Amino acid sequence: MQHRLIVCAVALLLCACAQQPHSSVSIAGGNVWPLLTPAQLDAPAQALQAVEVRAGDHAAAFLFFLEADAVRLTLVSTTPDGTELFRLVQSGENIEQRTAPFLPKKMQPRAVLADLQMAFAPLDIVQRNLSATDIVVSERTDNVGRTRTYQQKNKQLVTVHCAAANCWNGKVELQNHAWNYRYVVAPIEIMFR
Numbered sequence: 001m002q003h004r005l006i007v008c009a010v011a012l013l014l015c016a017c018a019q020q021p022h023s024s025v026s027i028a029g030g031n032v033w034p035l036l037t038p039a040q041l042d043a044p045a046q047a048l049q050a051v052e053v054r055a056g057d058h059a060a061a062f063l064f065f066l067e068a069d070a071v072r073l074t075l076v077s078t079t080p081d082g083t084e085l086f087r088l089v090q091s092g093e094n095i096e097q098r099t100a101p102f103l104p105k106k107m108q109p110r111a112v113l114a115d116l117q118m119a120f121a122p123l124d125i126v127q128r129n130l131s132a133t134d135i136v137v138s139e140r141t142d143n144v145g146r147t148r149t150y151q152q153k154n155k156q157l158v159t160v161h162c163a164a165a166n167c168w169n170g171k172v173e174l175q176n177h178a179w180n181y182r183y184v185v186a187p188i189e190i191m192f193r
Contacts, residue, residue, distance in 0.1 A: 023095065025114040028150070028157035028178030031133045033114040038090055040125050041117060043068035044168050046191040055106075055181040064185070069193075075113060088113060115183060118150065119160045119174045120167050145170065
């Protein structure tokens with residue numbers, strides 16, 4: 001009997017490691033970002049994006065493949081030659097992720113998903129998502145696109161600039177001022193529902 005309990009406990013532990021409930025991710029300013037569900041992101045059905053990341057003196061290029069509907073989101077990051085770096089699958093509030101052993105510890109799939117949500121999610125959903133914090137999110141649109149700013153106590157934390165009215169259709173630059181990194185995301189192929 002005790003042997004069966006140990007086997008069940010190990011099985012439950014393995015399941016918990018593979019599939020964790022909806023969670024929050026640390027973001028700039030010592031705050032947390034409650035990850036949005038796939039329905040809240042309002043993502044296209046499929047998107048292939050070229051991504052350049054700069055952190056301090058380091059730069060790298062990646063590809064993001066996103067597939068989403070109202071219930072499930074899959075985000076896969078690869079090197080330009082196709083080597084998979086991570087795969088994140090979100091079904092409702094559950095998230096499963098798999099990372100390559102050589103992926104830098106600082107590049108966590110949930111944090112990447114949070115950055116994408118900060119850039120691409122509709123403003124009203126972002127504002128509701130951060131309502132328990134003192135982060136102020138503002139947005140302005142002009143003839144060159146849309147700029148979204150995340151501020152805390154008059155200090156700029158994150159700036160997102162989209163070169164199109166619908167960010168999925170144009171180049172997006174996300175600058176995390178607090179943590180000194182920057183994404184440039186350019187669409188290669190976008191398929192809407």
